[in-house]
Amino acid sequence: MKRFILEQSETEFYTSHSGLALVGLCLNQYGQLNQVLDKGIPLRHGIAHADIIKSMIGSLCLGKSDFEAIENYRDDDYFKTALSIQQVPSSARLRQRLDEHADALLPLVYQSNIDFLAHAQVPVTPLATGHVALDIDVYPMNNEKTRKEGVSRTYKGFDGYAPIALYLGQEGWCLGNELREGKQHCQYEFLYSLERGLTAAKRLTPLPLLVRLDSGHDALDNRIVLQEDEQAEFIIKWNPRKQNADAWLAYAEQHGQWDTPREGKRVALFSVTEEHTRNGQTYSCRRVMQITERTTTAKGQLLLFPEIEMEGWWTSLASTEYDDTLIVQLYRDHATAEQFHSEFKTDLDIERLPSGKFATNDVIMTLSAYSYNILRWIGLIGLLGQQSPIRHPAKRRRIRTVIQELMYLAARLIRTGRRLKLRFSNACPGFIAFESTYTKLAAG
Structure with missing residues (x-):
């Protein structure tokens, strides 16, 4: 086979991560990070807070969560230009x-994330x-075999963290992590977390909300808050907590609608209504029950x-x-x-968090x-239409697919006068998707 000659050029500039231009548009067109951070945390000298945050988001959008990964971009003019950064830390x-200002940064970054979703009108x-x-x-x-602050035994039987995430709509927009x-x-x-999530969700949609929770959240307090919210309905998995299975089977024999999916297995479905009293007020709630009996x-x-x-x-639906x-x-x-969850842990590579301090990791x-919302938005715009690279049909693309198809597109960076050009290969399969996405984001 023919051998390649390997060279490095001092006059030609290429980038393997041209997709950062899309990330930069999302941050600067919709996120308003500069204004939020300058007002929230005044800085007299040093690298701007916005440059710090944008650098970290840029690294995360390339699937790199460790602090050391930023060293690869310190001398990368394209990284700075694409994200509108003055200086890469x-x-x-x-x-x-991040260690110094973690507590002050947290609410500002959270608010900027919600602002991005609202201003982009996702x-x-x-x-x-x-x-x-x-x-x-x-x-x-x-996060086993580490001494990070807050690492302790999880319900899965290993040492680590147990974050709580909030996802909105069928697209899965992340309102909090x-x-x-x-x-x-x-x-x-x-x-x-529930009240903050409801506030953010109402800002993004006027439609009624359906809050879905697992059995760990089977608490009367949760049901009361959601019942009193005019825009929210709920379905919460019931926690049996020492309930008598034989008694419920006997109840199901009289009131349930029975089905036999196979020989030796019967399933009954029915509803019950229970009342609970809190602070002198009585709350009534419907619970759908499913009793399964297996003899084989x-x-x-x-x-x-x-x-x-x-x-x-438990449900508030009639x-x-x-x-x-x-x-x-x-x-x-x-x-x-x-x-x-898996997209956060694997695609964005954040399962093993980079800092030893809890606030910084938060x-x-x-x-x-x-970063997840930015990549999700880019994927919806660029990877679902006819202009996208050939892929199987889907309602949304995994974050990993967005990184592979659009973030890591190779291009040549050309300076002409005061303008910059990104020149892609004529055979680049993602160019049309990249161009249409960039045009839509730039239009604001």
Whole structure:
């Protein structure tokens, strides 16, 4: 085979990450980071806070979460130009600045993330019922064999963190990605996250919200807050907590609608209404119940004693409009949030957080939510139409696909007069998608 001659040029400039031009437009056209940070944290000298934050977001959008990765871009003029950065910090300065101002930066970055979604007017697709899903879930992040602040035993049986994420709509816009200690129960301080998430969601859509929570959030306080919210409905997985399975089976025999999916397995579905009193006020709530009785395994093995499985879902949706089967189907779609978790942990590479300080890692988590939303928006614009590179049909693209197809496009950087050009190969499969995305983002 023919051998290649390897050379480096001092007169020609190329970039392997031309997609940062799209990230820069999202940050500077819609995010308003400069104004928010300059006003929120005054700085007399040194690298601007906005340069610090943009540098970290740029690195995250390329799938690199460690501080040392920024060293690769310190002398990269394209990195600075694409993101409108005056000076790229060193890894030490980046770490130090985030450590110094973590508490002050956190609310500003969070607000800028929500501002970006609002100013970009991102599409928020409702469910078939007309509700916009707001999925809130805790997920574990493995940080074993480290001494980072806040690392402790998670519910999955390893040491790490247990952050809580909030996703809106079928696109999965991330309204928050809050870091929590691994041992922290999901319900602890949850009402703050819920109320903040509802406020952000209402800013992005006027449609009714459907909040979906797992059984760790089966608490009367949550149901009261959501019942009193005029724009929100809810489905919360029921936690049986020492309920008598035989008693519920007997109840299901009389009131349930039974189905037999296979021989040796029966499933009953029905609703019950329960009342609870808090501060002298009575609250009534519907719970959809599903009782499963198995007398044989799926392979036909007879069981000595029947297996009885109980499941339930609290809901504020009226039984006259939403039958029991529909409630179960609506909740099962909540599992889509698991895919979004994996995109954070693998595609953005944030599972093992870079800092030893809890507050700094909390800022990194919020910056990852910002980066995730930017990449999701770029993917929706550029990778779903006919102009996108050849891919299987989908409603949305994984963050990894956006990074591969649009972030890491190679181009030649050409300076002509006072203007800059990005010249792509004639055979570049992503050029049309890149051009259309850039044009739409630049139009503002």
